[in-house]
Amino acid sequence: MRSRPKLAPLPRLFAALVTLFAVLLLSAPGALALAPATSSPSPSTSSPEAYPNTINGVLRNNGQPVPGVTIRATGEGFSGETVTSASGAWTIGVPVQGTYQVELIESTLPQGVALAPGAQNPRTVTFANTSNAGAIFPLGEGIKVQGANFGEQLIERLVAGLSFGLLLALAAVGLSLIFGTTGLTNFAHGEMVTLGAVLMFFLAGLGLPAWLAAVLAVIGGGVSGYVQDAGLWRPLRRRGTGLVPMMIVSIGLALAARYTIQLFFGGGTQQLPGAQGPQITLGPVSIAQTTLLSLVISAVVIGLLGFLLLRTRLGKATRAVADNPALASASGIDVDRVIRIVWTVGGLLAALGGILWAYYRPGVSFNMGQQVLLLMFAGVTLGGLGTVFGALVGSVIVGILVEISTLWLEADLKFVGALLIMIIVLLFRPQGILGRKERVG
Template identity: 50%
Template sequence: MRSPSPVIASPPGRIPRLFGLLLATLAAVLVLLVAAPTGAHAAEGDPYRISGNVQLDGEPLEGVELTIDGPGGKQKVTTDENGQWKVSVPEKNADYTVTLDEDTLPEGIAVVDPEDDSPNEKDVTVGAGGRVSVNFFIGEGERNVTSFWDQLIQRTFQGINFGLMLGLAAVGLSLVFGTTGISNFAHGEMVTFGAVATSFLVGASTLALPLWIGIPLAVVLSAVLGLVLDVVIWRPLRRRRVGTVQLMIVSIGLSLAMRYTFQFFIGGGTTQLPYAAAPKMSFGPIQMSWIDIASFLISIFVIVAFALWLTRSHLGKATRAISDNPSLAAASGIDVDQVVRVVWVLAGALAGLAGILYAYYLPGLKWDMGAQVLLLMFAAVTLGGLGTAFGALIGSLIVGVLVEVSGLWIPEDLKYAGALVVLIVILLFRPQGILGRRERIG
């Protein structure tokens, strides 16, 4: 019988405090980065162009504001004395959304299009020629204004949906930290991998498999990725007794390597998965497509199945035991290496599924999409309680709702920063998290 490996114990509460301090510092830095102007926006000298006219009964309207969103970031433009506007964009064969701000129209005037529920918003594609025009039909009419409470209900539902997706990824991140002590900064790239694999399997220019075959295969490939990372990188480092700080640095390097590998293969643009533009259906104040409904139901089903596995199965109970006390679990006969291997497989599968659903939620697949939500995953894990799977789920739901609802009061570009500010405040008053306690749950 193999004797358990010696484990060097850390002072009680020291690791969670250090981890919480690190997360608070990273969150504060991200808030500053998000709030500061960056070079991510399109530049004046970009080679491609979107232009158009805004006229009322043939007469130009001056001073009307429009927002163009797509690759290169958001741009705002105002019509000139001829009712014309134009912006430069960095990519062709890419999708953009042009939104006219009806508040800048003259009194009693609205965008009119009986066949369109959102006539002030148009989706366009900059084709091979690198030019596209967008014109708006303006006339007398009544503006459709959504009440604050309807917006609150819609955003709350979107936040719950986003929180469930975030929870799928955060649960795996929490399990890895609880069983190995690794703060895996490459977990965001494991999220991206699921979407990239799906695009390769179901994309029209690649294998073009049916969606019901491609998505499960992408989840399986994500699970294989988790296993490969453990076998090739993490298990050898564990056997060499590498410290947690060194492991964290390795994970940061792995994150950068994977991220730029994705960029090399799929480019810097945005790729849409099949059915991403499914039409919206109205359920009272809530609007959602069948993709949103499927995402919601899949997330709930997987989370319930995972909770049953964690609380009822032998492996699940062993995972919880290792999270609570690895040395005691090893002394009681639990094969720690085997359980950790299973945890990495589960973490990869959950992260891959979260990436697929997130690509539909945005919508669109980008090479750095996982990195965009990495700190939100850490925020959810820390908010719920370090190393607790159920705490990570609760934290994810809170972060998801905060991110979406905060958009009612702050600019959309800052909504992620708002959630991280809340994280900093909570860490100051309850650093152990919501479910953080001596006897962990989950």
């Protein structure tokens, strides 16, 4: 009789941690009151806390934040303005949803900094069934396609794209693992990304050191994945629910989670401690300290995950379940337990990706996971549905493409290329770069 592979037991502290993070969410208003002083800019005439709707953005020049610049919003019988914070972030609270003219007061820009040629100012912003809207003002002298300046910018965008691609891969790998082992396309994965950043913000607001708040937030993400599978997905699987109804359930769960987070967190954009880190110069490349740290952390975690998948019993069991759940079960593998661990690990990785994404943007908002969900799907589709290393390769390609495209495209359009790639891949190679044809259809 064949013995079952021994899998590492899940921590018994999960139940206690669920209670802990539930208490933290319920005490969110208190946490916000204790938030770090750098969490949001100080508006001059329009406080985001005074109104239920916000317009926000981040002002950067060649990757560096531009503080002290006045932004004004007018419309719907309202006028208000704010000043960008040390991290370049700004938020204006407005009384009603509608259409506003958002203007950057150019006279307040630092010497030597100007709007990019052709940049629209003021910009028209219209709310679309959400309580916050964004406005981007590109700065700089434009792109020089010849000379060392273009080469330096290209190298900087490559490094930034690699960092963005790796943090995107952290979240996309969890999405790919869940799809590979269960067949579920989980549209609520973006909210798992948001949860990590929001939990860290609340924990830092309670006075915890940033590193400890980050660790506890990542654990909280793992708890959320465990609870989701135990309380929702496993019962649905046991009842024989089809994949399409389960996908629809995931869409409903995403909406419920997103607006529950908004209820406690608010519609504004807040900053994590240390978001306005210094710039580091490495030869011709200037990179933010937080971006470099994000790159290193992502690379280490992904390397560790690859080792676990290739060299450990749990990893081999996970790959077996992803290839053929029925055969894996017949071989003595506890499929339900593997899936539960996959959901937990997926939650851990999504939470870590959310924290790094909040530093990269920079800022935490209730819908930040939704903003990168399609990019995660693009990375998973490009690399190959259900393949972990495909998700890694696809996400890195998407991240690099997104950042390099800003050399020629408006920042507002930088995600278009990645989504175009996803469409092309689905048309001509639906199995992706590392996928297999039998995975499709």
